[in-house]
Amino acid sequence: MQAVSTPETEQSVASAPIVNPAAPRVQRVASIDVYRGFVMLLMMAEVLSLPAVAEALPESSFWRFLAFHQSHVPWTWLSLHDLIQPSFTFLVGVVLPYSVASRLAKGAIFKSLLGHAIKRSLILIFLGIFLRSMHSEQTNFTFEDTLTQIGLGYTFLFILGFYSQRVQLAALLLILGGYWLAFALYPLPGAAFDYMASGVTPDWAHNLSGFAAHWNKNTNLAWAFDRWFLNLFPRESPFLYNGGGYATLSFIPTLGTMILGLLAGNRLKSAGTDREKLRFFVITGMSLMAFGVLLHVTGINPVVKRIWTPAWTVFSGGICFLFLAFFYAVIDVAHQKKWSFFLMVIGVNSIAAYVIADGGIKTVIMDSLYIHLGQNFDNVFGPAYATLVAGGLVLLFEWLILYWMYKRRIFIKI
Template identity: 25%
Template sequence: MLTDNKTEKKRLVSLDFFRGLTIAAMILVNTPGDEEHAYAPLKHSAWNGCTPTDLVFPFFLFMVGVSIVYALEGKKADAANHPKIIGGALRRMLILIGLGLSIFLFYKFDFATLRFPGVLQRIGVVYFIATFIYLKTNAKTRYWLFGIILISYYAIMNFIPVPDGHPANLEPQYNLAAWVDRAVFSLNHMYKYAKGWDPVGLLSTWPSIATALFGIAVGEILKNKEFAPKTKCSRLSIIGISATVLGLLAGLIFPINKQLWSSSYVLYTGGLATLGLTAAYWLIDIKGYKKFTWFFVVLGTNAISAYVLSEIMPGLINFIKVQHNGVKMRGMAFVYETMFLPCFSPANASLLFAVCFVLLIWLFMYILYKKNIIIKV
């Protein structure tokens, strides 16, 4: 659906900025010139631990929660609106799932090996469930749900034996989440490079809902008209610091792990996302420093569109085959190996290639931005 953003209610600039910064980071880390030579912070952690790259996806789901409050806070009180809102959320979930599956089919049109889990699929499911919870519960209930999700997931992963004969464990291929994915999807429909588990699998979607609930809680503070801006910032700073520290402490018994979306990972990344958004809110919406925000706001106002385009653009470019030194090369590889690699070290060439790709996506989003068009699913 296309909308003219002049007709939209006044947007929180820091929200668009932070969302745009997150999308830019997501595109950057997903499209290196050479993943093997990418700088370590631009790679996911091998298993336990958290690199800057591991912050990107939870930050986006956190922003989904914040955005739910800004979109629905004025409509929540009237229960007559709920069926329509829930129906719209269901439609958006199905569209996002469809987009995610379509991207996989774009690269390999083979239903026998179609990967079912994916980033857009998880965003869609979490968005729908978080929207439903927000409409049907009060803040206190959501706090309880947040705690129940984290504690129950810890218990499930650490104490329930895996049905294939392995004891409860957190190893990549043998943990319960990996077994559930294999049982539900089968290996043919999972992330093939992980060899037996999926980084956005079914069971790990459960704690990712808590990430969105964290965002909802933060959004309610930002939206609360009874709090002065300084009060909002002080409260959010305390929440952010506390959650980050608690996540690090919880990591001692349930390691911080993106692939498992561990409970400690929810707390740690939620805390950092809160601190990041609070800093943006203070600088941009309170202090008025908006000149430096423009680049990322362009991406933030059409975040899903930017992500989808970034996923299909490499395939479109790779349709172009170029003969180089007697070897037929795909478009992306040709550009990297002829324009970047000869001029820079492998690590810098990989980084600059990714930066240029972000700029390419930004140009398309800038066209939409200048025409005051927001594409909504």
């Protein structure tokens, strides 16, 4: 990880290995930064604690609605909050063609690019572990968060970026089909299965039935893998299950989401017209969403974000295509950029924003506010809104930190 003095485009791998080293500098696509800023704002906005407001105002359907979309769903389908990780992951693929083209134009060779990709993968993995261990008494070796999931698949994505789109599509189908088959072949719990050891009960309200039960919480292939894999690392106590059902192996279909982003990035960087690109994004997005719904309702594969089912990869990937179409149409085609400056500041420094939102800086700001202003939060709009007011101030200070970095052209990249 390093700080650079210019916002050099990190918009990553081309679909073909032939790039003219004398090509001009690759233009930055503003809509990608704005989309990324929107995603990171959703993550940073967790500090607003909307569920706490909804709990304090149980009669308000408005706050219940907002609280739902700032929380993860228990198992199937999604809320707005569930789109943070797939969007961030999708954009890794979108920017890859730009990043590689930029580095090749500066004279880089494949060997050095591959070394950089491996280095980036390792940094993402260890940064994710570090952030998850900040409040632990020992290193918390866990691999299901956004950064580690991207890191585990990134080098494979990079290599795929040097092949044709036909090969990339074939890899996507192989990954999703193979992952679906592996889960489908893993046996369902028998009569003697110890549900207490998996953290769920056989009558949990969100358990799926029939063939879809192969993707139930903590009784699936990925859970079984983690019972072996995570216990290879030093732990305070043996790993039995993840309380949220998240799993290490989800990095495999997560790679599928990055490949979808790579396909979008290839089209975005192509010589086609804006109209053709937008048509492709919209049609692809709607088709992927429809296919994901079909997989779910037929019981072939449920839409579950927590274990990143193939249906989730397809369904959420479709939504990401539509988000990209919206931001591209407004920012880069219609050139309506003034309103997006707030998001741009966040998006061009997404790693810094991620660390601020997920690390200790947020806690330091919040503690300082409560030390100096804690007695006044309840008096602003009433006790029900105390966490909202405090969180809003924290979010403002977080943005001001990023704005300070933006004005001084300090951009953190990996």
